[in-house]
Amino acid sequence: MEHMVEVRSVRKRFGNFVAVDGVDLNVCAGEFLTLLGPSGCGKTTLLRMISGFETPTQGSIFLAGRDVTRLPPYRRDVNQVFQSYALFPHLNVWKNVAFGLRMKRVPSATIKQRVEQAIGLVSLAGFEHRKPSELSGGQKQRVALARALVCEPKVLLLDEPLAALDAKLRRAMQVELKRLQSRLGITFIFVTHDQDEALVMSDRIAVVNAGKIEQIGTVGEVYRQPKTRFVADFLGAANVLSVQVLSDDGIVTRLGCNGALTLSAPGGQLEPGYSATICIRPEKIRVSRSRPSDDCAFEATVGECLFRGSNHQVQLTTTGSQSLVATVPCQGENDRPFTAGEKVFCQIEDDDVIVLDSTKPRSIEAPSSPSSQERQEAQ
Amino acid sequence: MTQAVAIQPISNVRRPGWRGWGLFAPMLAWLALFVVAPTAILLVYSFFTGEGIGEVDTHFTLQNYQRIFTPVYLDLFWRSIVYAGATTILCALIGYPVAWYIGRAPASRRGKLLMLVMIPFMTSFLIRTYAWLIILHEHGLLNGFLEAAHLIPTVFSHPLNILYTPTAVMIALVYTYLPFMILPIYTSVEKLDPSLIEAAADLGAGRTRSFFRVILPLTWPGVAAGILMVFVPAIAMFAVTKIMSGGHIRLIGDEIQEQFEGGGDLPFGSALGMALLILFLVTYWISAGRGAKELRGA
Numbered sequence A: 001m002e003h004m005v006e007v008r009s010v011r012k013r014f015g016n017f018v019a020v021d022g023v024d025l026n027v028c029a030g031e032f033l034t035l036l037g038p039s040g041c042g043k044t045t046l047l048r049m050i051s052g053f054e055t056p057t058q059g060s061i062f063l064a065g066r067d068v069t070r071l072p073p074y075r076r077d078v079n080q081v082f083q084s085y086a087l088f089p090h091l092n093v094w095k096n097v098a099f100g101l102r103m104k105r106v107p108s109a110t111i112k113q114r115v116e117q118a119i120g121l122v123s124l125a126g127f128e129h130r131k132p133s134e135l136s137g138g139q140k141q142r143v144a145l146a147r148a149l150v151c152e153p154k155v156l157l158l159d160e161p162l163a164a165l166d167a168k169l170r171r172a173m174q175v176e177l178k179r180l181q182s183r184l185g186i187t188f189i190f191v192t193h194d195q196d197e198a199l200v201m202s203d204r205i206a207v208v209n210a211g212k213i214e215q216i217g218t219v220g221e222v223y224r225q226p227k228t229r230f231v232a233d234f235l236g237a238a239n240v241l242s243v244q245v246l247s248d249d250g251i252v253t254r255l256g257c258n259g260a261l262t263l264s265a266p267g268g269q270l271e272p273g274y275s276a277t278i279c280i281r282p283e284k285i286r287v288s289r290s291r292p293s294d295d296c297a298f299e300a301t302v303g304e305c306l307f308r309g310s311n312h313q314v315q316l317t318t319t320g321s322q323s324l325v326a327t328v329p330c331q332g333e334n335d336r337p338f339t340a341g342e343k344v345f346c347q348i349e350d351d352d353v354i355v356l357d358s359t360k361p362r363s364i365e366a367p368s369s370p371s372s373q374e375r376q377e378a379q
Numbered sequence B: 001m002t003q004a005v006a007i008q009p010i011s012n013v014r015r016p017g018w019r020g021w022g023l024f025a026p027m028l029a030w031l032a033l034f035v036v037a038p039t040a041i042l043l044v045y046s047f048f049t050g051e052g053i054g055e056v057d058t059h060f061t062l063q064n065y066q067r068i069f070t071p072v073y074l075d076l077f078w079r080s081i082v083y084a085g086a087t088t089i090l091c092a093l094i095g096y097p098v099a100w101y102i103g104r105a106p107a108s109r110r111g112k113l114l115m116l117v118m119i120p121f122m123t124s125f126l127i128r129t130y131a132w133l134i135i136l137h138e139h140g141l142l143n144g145f146l147e148a149a150h151l152i153p154t155v156f157s158h159p160l161n162i163l164y165t166p167t168a169v170m171i172a173l174v175y176t177y178l179p180f181m182i183l184p185i186y187t188s189v190e191k192l193d194p195s196l197i198e199a200a201a202d203l204g205a206g207r208t209r210s211f212f213r214v215i216l217p218l219t220w221p222g223v224a225a226g227i228l229m230v231f232v233p234a235i236a237m238f239a240v241t242k243i244m245s246g247g248h249i250r251l252i253g254d255e256i257q258e259q260f261e262g263g264g265d266l267p268f269g270s271a272l273g274m275a276l277l278i279l280f281l282v283t284y285w286i287s288a289g290r291g292a293k294e295l296r297g298a
Helices: A043-051 A093-103 A108-121 A137-149 A167-184 A195-201 A219-224 A229-234 A372-378 B018-045 B063-068 B071-104 B107-122 B125-136 B141-148 B166-191 B194-202 B207-235 B240-245 B252-260 B266-296
Strands: A003-014 A017-028 A032-036 A058-063 A078-081 A155-159 A187-192 A204-209 A212-218 A239-248 A252-257 A261-266 A275-280 A286-288 A298-307 A311-318 A323-329 A343-347 A354-359
Touching: A003 A043, A003 A187, A017 A043, A017 A058, A017 A187, A017 A212, A032 A043, A032 A167, A032 A195, A043 A058, A043 A078, A043 A155, A043 A187, A078 A137, A078 B194, A093 A108, A093 A137, A093 B207, A108 A137, A137 A167, A167 A187, A167 A195, A187 A195, A195 A219, A204 A219, A204 A229, A212 A219, A212 A229, A229 A239, A229 A275, A229 A354, A286 A323, A311 A343, B018 B266, B063 B071, B063 B266, B071 B107, B071 B166, B071 B207, B071 B252, B071 B266, B107 B166, B125 B141, B125 B166, B125 B240, B166 B207, B166 B240, B194 B207, B207 B266, B240 B252, B252 B266
Parallel strands: A032 A187, A032 A204, A078 A155, A155 A187
Antiparallel strands: A003 A017, A003 A058, A204 A212, A239 A252, A239 A275, A252 A261, A275 A354, A286 A343, A298 A311, A298 A343, A311 A323
């Protein structure tokens, strides 16, 4: 498929601070791509370089095959929806939406038709003569959207556009945005720090951390197969454990967790003796009162049990005092499926143990010299 | 999807109680004593009959106003309007970029830059005007520098003849009133949300159109305040014109001063003052009301 946006080894430095540190990114035509990351990770800077408000220190940006790296924003076929909406306060809704077309010197008959269409698209018919100050947050959001979409951009850039809305409205707008995007077929690049938002709307997610893309993939890939601890932690809840590889027969890898717990993972990925970091999603831990037939089950004590509407979040401590968090679907009318202090049995499928990374054991990696602590003990 | 919307933004402003009026009272007293009362006296005097050297007869007459509409005084008014108008335009053209620069500077530097704008206020106004005499004089600093640097084109007189010309008056007027233009525009520029400028660029507006379609309409309140604060005092300017023009150029302010000082025609001076007041009100109406609406409704 043709790439609508190509970001090639782009770096952006502000003084001594490197905001974007060598990013490569291809966005396909008609795709909904989300840049997900914590604040200050560089996702907004990356977006602003695509829209033209920032110029990369290094690297280049292509839009539909054309190098736009040095083009000012008004010469690019992209439009942005701003976090603060940035509606022109001196113009009414109609004039706000018509602004872009006027700047492009579109004939006024066409402007009239396209503006009406855009306002209809975001269901704001009847509000044409309102000033932005007379609109609610959600309505402002729609005007901002209509104002950008009416220009028929090749790519629509959205900078945390839903951040200022309340939770209910935000969820409704998520669905609506996604619907709009698939209907119009415009490429969307969406910046957010909200993982739920990213999961609901995106075709692909690029998880950004410290100026770099940690992982990019479809929503399912990134959620099911996080490649780093950061991705696992940031996208969805995760139990991240440090383990030692005990054995690997090619089919099953046995992992020991500080002697507290032994887990199995699909074999063939790790060498015995290595230490590794693994991730287990809370919903993948099955918790039951009765001992399952599976011999891999392990015992744990229930700590806190939190009701979260559709499920319960259960804090567990295994016999070797390893903490885990599990989510248990709500069944029946029990407010608390387990009581604190109760002994339960946990089961984790091999396939649900995700290996994030592995390192050689210390003895291989570093020349064996006794640590300072060991020396002290020897004296 | 569409929710109910309050048509009018809800106002949190309470009507001030007596405590509020108490806080405002000094201002009211000041206005009453030094603005309303003198204006009322002026109004009454303007209908009296002047009896020559400082003498006033309390007979009602419209003669003073009729006299304003004679060519001599209409000419004087017209010249004052032209000088004040030119001063306002020049101040706006010079002041806007300066105000923009200060308003867009990092917040930590804005205070220092504003200080620079206000430094001239620390010296007496007359001293500053006399300083211009030294600078612009035939053998003054400016000519000395230009001659030494051979910067005067041959078509001009050597040395440059600036002092005691309209140019000198304009220099003094613009110099005096520039801060009054910069400060209100700065306030508007500082409040302008930078993402609006980005939005304009994003929607295809180049620098020029971004300025005229977004930046200027949104900073217009500052410009309007600046126009008011420059045009109104500039039109009534006196003394400086006399000093800088060597007495060749008289504006309405000089005329009024002469009528009140040294045994002039007090009622006629009052009528001139009232005419000036009407001119101020018109200026205010144009800059704050109609003009602003026209620009904003773009």
